[in-house]
Amino acid sequence: MTKSPDLLRCDMRLPDLDPRYGNNFVDGNVLQPNGGAEDKAVEEILRLREGGADFVLLLPYSVKAEIAHPNTPPEVKRRAAQFVYSVPVQLTPPELAKHDRIRDLIRGNAQPGQHDRDAFHLVESAKYGGRHFITSDTRLLKKADEIWRILQLKVLTPTEFLAAYVTHAKKDPP
Secondary structure: OOOOHHHHOOOOOOOOOOOOOOEEEEOHHHHOOOOOOHHHHHHHHHHHHHOOOOOEEEEOHHHHHHHHOOOOOHHHHHHHOOOEEOOOOOOOHHHHHHHHHHHHHHHOOOOOOOOHHHHHHHHHHHHOOEEEEEOOOHHHHHOHHHHHHHHOOEEEOHHHHHHHHHHHHHHOOO
């Protein structure tokens, strides 16, 4: 039996951020339909975005190489082609230090080097004004509160992002 990402989290004290302010980044893994509960939320987020919703969705440029891999499913490539990517720039020494902290945090007891790209996606998203990082990666979701403390970037599922958008749009319509 698989646990929901929400059940894997503990003591979440992340702020209630309005997705309409700042940039929101999408992890490549959410673009791959898997038949799970998050697929409907992803579809709705993409539908809202295409319909002119007042939030910004971007893909980190570091995800571009993953999307370009020959084994990436065509559906993921098609969805990714609809996004604007951030552009590569060099990380500053403090950002490199944060990258190291995030990499060590999410690596746990896995082999070194396994999570460098995921850590870079997060640091890059924070560098470009990211407020939310939408993912289905349970490793990142379990560490969301620590990631927030380091980067002030809220890691959340598609369902959580959609709920935040709907809640804030109802409170303060455009």
